[in-house]
Amino acid sequence: MPDHDVAIVGAGPVGLLAACLLAQAEIDVAVYERRVDDDDRSKAIGIHPPGFAALDAVGVGDEVEDEALALDGGDVLWDGRVLASLSFSAQQRVLVLPQRRTHALLMQRLRQLPSARLLTGHEVRHVRNEEGMVHLELDTAGAPPRHATAFFVVAADGVRSGIRRRLGIGWRRRYGNGSYAMVDIAHERDDARVQLHCESAGLVESFPLPHGQRRWVAAETQGALGEADAFVDAIRERTGRQLELPAGLSPTVFRAQQHHAARLSAGRVVLLGDAAHEVSPIGGQGMNLGWAAALELAAALERSLTGARPEFREYERRVQHAVARAQRRSAFYMTVGHATKGPALAVRNGAIRLLGTAPLRRGTTNMITMQGGAAPFSVRRR
Ligand SMILES: Cc1cc2nc3c(=O)[nH]c(=O)nc-3n(C[C@H](O)[C@H](O)[C@H](O)COP(=O)(O)OP(=O)(O)OC[C@H]3O[C@@H](n4cnc5c(N)ncnc54)[C@H](O)[C@@H]3O)c2cc1C
Numbered sequence: 001m002p003d004h005d006v007a008i009v010g011a012g013p014v015g016l017l018a019a020c021l022l023a024q025a026e027i028d029v030a031v032y033e034r035r036v037d038d039d040d041r042s043k044a045i046g047i048h049p050p051g052f053a054a055l056d057a058v059g060v061g062d063e064v065e066d067e068a069l070a071l072d073g074g075d076v077l078w079d080g081r082v083l084a085s086l087s088f089s090a091q092q093r094v095l096v097l098p099q100r101r102t103h104a105l106l107m108q109r110l111r112q113l114p115s116a117r118l119l120t121g122h123e124v125r126h127v128r129n130e131e132g133m134v135h136l137e138l139d140t141a142g143a144p145p146r147h148a149t150a151f152f153v154v155a156a157d158g159v160r161s162g163i164r165r166r167l168g169i170g171w172r173r174r175y176g177n178g179s180y181a182m183v184d185i186a187h188e189r190d191d192a193r194v195q196l197h198c199e200s201a202g203l204v205e206s207f208p209l210p211h212g213q214r215r216w217v218a219a220e221t222q223g224a225l226g227e228a229d230a231f232v233d234a235i236r237e238r239t240g241r242q243l244e245l246p247a248g249l250s251p252t253v254f255r256a257q258q259h260h261a262a263r264l265s266a267g268r269v270v271l272l273g274d275a276a277h278e279v280s281p282i283g284g285q286g287m288n289l290g291w292a293a294a295l296e297l298a299a300a301l302e303r304s305l306t307g308a309r310p311e312f313r314e315y316e317r318r319v320q321h322a323v324a325r326a327q328r329r330s331a332f333y334m335t336v337g338h339a340t341k342g343p344a345l346a347v348r349n350g351a352i353r354l355l356g357t358a359p360l361r362r363g364t365t366n367m368i369t370m371q372g373g374a375a376p377f378s379v380r381r382r
Pocket residue numbers: 009010011012013014015016032033034035039042043044045046047099122123124125156157158159161162163254272273274275281283284285286287288289290
């Protein structure tokens with residue numbers, strides 16, 4: 001018998017959520033995480049309805065609701081004028097909570113579940129499909145290499161997934177590429193609305209965060225914005241807003257790209273989360289998509305364990321379809337935010353105005369909040 005029913009590589013937000021789902025179904029699951037400390041980097045903030053449904057399914061919905069800020073809606077601006085204005089209904093509610101907090105809540109939940117084990121400081125060096133199980137090679141910081149076995153392995157080891165590479169699964173590029181700088185800073189007298197400044201010199205996004213903070217993101221269209229002065233100047237030139245950055249705070253620079261894995265499984269090993277898809281952070285869908293896919297995968301793993309063979313075909317089909325749609329949406333958001341002038345600017349602004357008009361507003365809001373036809377997976381009976 002293998003050591004575990006399921007081994008998950010990577011205790012990021014998506015691997016943790018998948019582990020909670022499996023452990024709630026009393027499946028024996030081990031999560032191997034190479035880090036020993038917390039990942040404090042400022043990354044995802046937006047929780048869309050499909051992501052919230054997944055968080056609620058593992059019992060952390062109430063805590064997330066208590067801590068998060070609920071967005072009222074957002075405005076798209078150009079040159080000080082509002083081009084489109086959207087409000088979110090109760091069904092389209094978007095919550096804002098920094099990834100480090102959702103991660104901490106998921107970690108806490110996993111520790112309450114008796115059939116789950118979290119092993120930090122364990123790097124999975126390789127996985128090998130064997131007869132009826134998977135063999136994992138583990139590196140535990142200085143100790144002699146160890147081994148473990150599981151009926152199935154979930155590779156949730158992030159965008160640079162070593163498991164994906166070692167299994168020889170291709171990483172295919174999709175349209176959408178850009179460089180951005182961002183800061184999270186205190187903000188007085190705030191509201192709960194997003195502002196997207198689609199300026200001729202490039203995009204500036206401003207998101208409210210809990211506890212009187214705001215995230216500012218600026219596209220690096222005319223040079224690097226990783227230095228505080230350059231960032232503050234770009235925001236002022238594009239929006240007229242003068243930001244005060246605390247001394248010593250430098251913007252975080254990130255590159256937005258889009259990729260998808262050529263296939264999502266190899267034998268008894270299956271990819272999940274950023275290991276399976278890289279979705280541009282512009283639009284904020286990557287983690288939400290990973291969480292929604294974790295619900296699909298947990299059901300597929302239950303079927304696989306019952307049938308004693310991999311049953312990932314439907315999971316792969318549905319996830320690849322959802323990824324393609326999410327990446328098309330993100331590519332659209334990035335294109336809308338490109339630096340533009342002349343006739344192209346007039347056309348772009350006309351299109352934004354049109355998307356904000358009454359007949360299209362509901363569809364636009366659904367697209368932004370991953371609802372309706374823009375939901376990652378259509379609702380189905382299990
Ligand atoms: C600036 C920014 C803003 C974003 N905003 C949003 C947003 O608002 N909404 C949204 O939905 N998404 C957003 N995203 C995307 C989101 O952050 C990712 O989709 C999410 O972190 C993916 O989670 P994951 O668990 O799949 O992978 P990761 O978070 O990368 O976790 C992978 C884990 O695997 C571990 N690991 C790797 N290799 C091994 C190994 N060999 N052995 C053991 N452990 C291993 C790593 O240490 C890590 O803990 C944003 C991203 C960025 C960069």
